[in-house]
Amino acid sequence: MDALVKKAVLPTEINTGCGPDIERPSEEEARAAVRTLLAWAGDDPDREGVRDTPQRVIKAYREFFSGYDDDPVEALSRTFEEVGGYDDVVMLRDIDFNSHCEHHMVPFIGRAHIAYLPTDKVVGISKLARVVEIFARRLQTQETMTSQIVQTIEKALEPRGAAVMLEAVHQCMSLRGVNKRNVATITTQFTGEFKTDPNLQARFMQLIRAPSGGL
Numbered sequence: 001m002d003a004l005v006k007k008a009v010l011p012t013e014i015n016t017g018c019g020p021d022i023e024r025p026s027e028e029e030a031r032a033a034v035r036t037l038l039a040w041a042g043d044d045p046d047r048e049g050v051r052d053t054p055q056r057v058i059k060a061y062r063e064f065f066s067g068y069d070d071d072p073v074e075a076l077s078r079t080f081e082e083v084g085g086y087d088d089v090v091m092l093r094d095i096d097f098n099s100h101c102e103h104h105m106v107p108f109i110g111r112a113h114i115a116y117l118p119t120d121k122v123v124g125i126s127k128l129a130r131v132v133e134i135f136a137r138r139l140q141t142q143e144t145m146t147s148q149i150v151q152t153i154e155k156a157l158e159p160r161g162a163a164v165m166l167e168a169v170h171q172c173m174s175l176r177g178v179n180k181r182n183v184a185t186i187t188t189q190f191t192g193e194f195k196t197d198p199n200l201q202a203r204f205m206q207l208i209r210a211p212s213g214g215l
């Protein structure tokens, strides 16, 4: 697999809350827009097979883009302080996600790996997967999504450091444009001790590739 390695740039301000406060068009307007796209593609929107497609598409869109309604920092708000002195890396790897690129509205599909070094509190591990899910269910670039996950962890957990790696295949690259299949785009972002300590970064990479022991 070819790999395209990118370092995510950390924008100065990033939205780690709910989606933007905009007025949404009505369902009827959204259905009409899909009907227009069907005709634009060259099909007959009144043909039996596609007659209900606008309704199906808007229902699917509600699901694909449900992340605008959720607050990722809120998802990490319940923390636990009783960890028996545990102060080493907490890591979740191979979190599958499906997202859509904001340039073509075409899926990009991949996996996220997340680690942090707790200070005095940890979070239920499934909640980190939830944060990935919330950001994936918005229109994204992979770089932005990487930053958003890191910044949410920073904001909610104030850890000694955090590390995020996303690897994904972008269908806007496989199905159109350069038409390259199976090119993995890899983005990484480190903060705190993960940023300053190359050994810690190396350990993070090692843990990602370590065999799971048949889990």
Ligand SMILES: [Zn+2]
Binding pocket: 101, 102, 103, 104, 105, 106, 170, 172, 173
């Ligand atoms: Zn794209």
